[in-house]
Amino acid sequence: MELFEHNYWLTTAEFPKPQARPLPSRMDVAVIGAGFTGLSAARTLAKRGAKVAVLESETIGWGASSRNGGMVLTGMKLGVNKLISMYGRELTRRMYAASLETIDCVERIIREETIDCDFSRCGHLEVACKQKHFDDYARQAEVISREFDHQLRVVQKNDLCAEIGSGIYYGGMVDEMSAGLNPARYVAGLGRAAIKAGAEIFEHTRVESLQHGSHQGDAGWKLITSRGELWARDVFVGTSGYTGEATPALRMKIIPIGSFIITTEILPEGLAHELSPRNRMIYDSKNYLYYYRLTPDRRILFGGRAAFFPETDQTIRRSAEILRRGMIDVYPQLADAKIDYVWGGTLDFAFDIMPHAGQVDGIYYALGYAGHGVAMATWQGQKMAELIAGEKPGNPFIGIPFPGAPLGMYNGNPWFLPFAGAWYKFLDWVS
Numbered sequence: 137m138e139l140f141e142h143n144y145w146l147t148t149a150e151f152p153k154p155q156a157r158p159l160p161s162r163m164d165v166a167v168i169g170a171g172f173t174g175l176s177a178a179r180t181l182a183k184r185g186a187k188v189a190v191l192e193s194e195t196i197g198w199g200a201s202s203r204n205g206g207m208v209l210t211g212m213k214l215g216v217n218k219l220i221s222m223y224g225r226e227l228t229r230r231m232y233a234a235s236l237e238t239i240d241c242v243e244r245i246i247r248e249e250t251i252d253c254d255f256s257r258c259g260h261l262e263v264a265c266k267q268k269h270f271d272d273y274a275r276q277a278e279v280i281s282r283e284f285d286h287q288l289r290v291v292q293k294n295d296l297c298a299e300i301g302s303g304i305y306y307g308g309m310v311d312e313m314s315a316g317l318n319p320a321r322y323v324a325g326l327g328r329a330a331i332k333a334g335a336e337i338f339e340h341t342r343v344e345s346l347q348h349g350s351h352q353g354d355a356g357w358k359l360i361t362s363r364g365e366l367w368a369r370d371v372f373v374g375t376s377g378y379t380g381e382a383t384p385a386l387r388m389k390i391i392p393i394g395s396f397i398i399t400t401e402i403l404p405e406g407l408a409h410e411l412s413p414r415n416r417m418i419y420d421s422k423n424y425l426y427y428y429r430l431t432p433d434r435r436i437l438f439g440g441r442a443a444f445f446p447e448t449d450q451t452i453r454r455s456a457e458i459l460r461r462g463m464i465d466v467y468p469q470l471a472d473a474k475i476d477y478v479w480g481g482t483l484d485f486a487f488d489i490m491p492h493a494g495q496v497d498g499i500y501y502a503l504g505y506a507g508h509g510v511a512m513a514t515w516q517g518q519k520m521a522e523l524i525a526g527e528k529p530g531n532p533f534i535g536i537p538f539p540g541a542p543l544g545m546y547n548g549n550p551w552f553l554p555f556a557g558a559w560y561k562f563l564d565w566v567s
């Protein structure tokens with residue numbers, strides 16, 4: 137079989153196809169973006185009786201939500217000691233508790249909406265690329281147990297073969313609470329659930345700009361789109377790494393970073409079991425990290441930041457070989473395995489590598505998931521919808537400082553990505 141430059145997950149999923157119809161003139165809430173964030177918000181708002189329009193410039197799940205590794209992870213991108221130093225113990229406790237709640241939130245929605253997406257509480261395994269990284273695992277596990285009453289299991293190098301069929305790591309750390317799923321099936325199911333709840337989804341409808349004003353005596357927003365205008369009382373932005381010119385205040389705070397994935401051919405059962413005996417979601421301890429897992433049909437899915445720039449034909453093609461070499465370093469057993477698919481997607485990094493939610497210039501938003509978005513985006517969509525509906529949901533990410541670039545040296549065009557890539561490689565070398 138030839139190598140397809142195509143997202144493997146899309147070959148396994150069927151997406152709802154909302155009928156193309158004229159935009160309504162007026163809605164209660166306009167949601168921009170039909171990924172986990174936007175669809176989860178639309179579902180929650182529609183269930184509360186709001187008239188909701190989801191405006192998506194491409195199709196349901198077109199963005200990161202169908203392209204990711206399907207790892208439903210506890211915690212955040214930053215380590216707990218860093219979080220405590222930034223926010224103090226109390227706020228970090230609430231953030232960590234929220235990160236655990238995000239997994240339950242995903243599981244609950246999947247159960248309530250009977251979404252067939254291979255959700256499984258298989259746990260995740262972080263593997264240490266250096267002895268120093270491994271030594272830090274015991275400290276992290278101790279802090280997480282003491283401060284957040286959540287148990288992680290440190291795995292010594294000698295015992296690691298029960299978790300992974302690779303000899304290159306210095307040990308690992310397991311979190312049994314994390315889960316795995318098929319992201320394309322999940323986002324398609326969320327789309328179906330939002331429609332069932334009463335939300336209207338408009339595909340191929342790019343929001344070009346937003347103007348605050350009043351319509352028939354009510355304050356609200358005029359959304360100018362590629363398919364006409366729409367008035368809405370409130371606007372919620374869930375555009376993640378694809379945030380663009382329609383929301384300049386957010387665009388200046390989010391760095392779009394490429395992440396790329398290959399999948400192998402279907403592997404024999406014995407080999408698949410040897411590579412990942414407990415079917416964990418696995419990632420390593422580097423900044424420039426690799427993440428990998430078995431797919432439900434027994435391929436190895438292997439991802440990483442093979443290029444820092446977002447996906448283009450060129451970056452995707454180059455990534456296939458870079459990732460294949462990385463995969464064979466981890467798993468020499470796969471030297472002859474054929475690569476069937478390669479694709480890329482764009483991550484959304486805030487300058488402080490934290491998720492952010494709240495309001496800017498009167499517009500609601502949630503983004504900045506930094507590669508930890510499957511669970512957090514679903515949860516943020518739900519929490520922000522509750523807020524828009526007038527409820528008071530606990531959301532510790534609202535109101536934390538949302539920094540822009542130092543000295544304002546960023547207007548949404550990430551000119552510094554090649555330097556950032558080199559910097560992260562340097563950090564991995566010295567850390």
Ligand SMILES: Cc1cc2nc3c(=O)[nH]c(=O)nc-3n(C[C@H](O)[C@H](O)[C@H](O)COP(=O)(O)OP(=O)(O)OC[C@H]3O[C@@H](n4cnc5c(N)ncnc54)[C@H](O)[C@@H]3O)c2cc1C
Pocket residue numbers: 168169170171172173174191192193194195197198199200201202203204205206207208209341342343344374375376377378379380382395396397439480481482483503505506507508509510511513
């Ligand atoms: C390769 C890759 C691997 C990843 N792996 C994992 C993982 O294993 N685990 C994990 O937790 N996270 C992972 N992530 C991150 C996770 O996928 C994202 O955080 C999450 O999908 C974000 O969801 P979202 O709904 O906020 O954004 P998206 O799914 O990106 O959706 C945003 C949507 O907004 C639309 N849009 C943008 N601008 C406009 C506009 N002006 N008008 C209309 N529509 C617009 C876009 O077309 C897009 O469809 C990964 C990401 C990538 C790219």
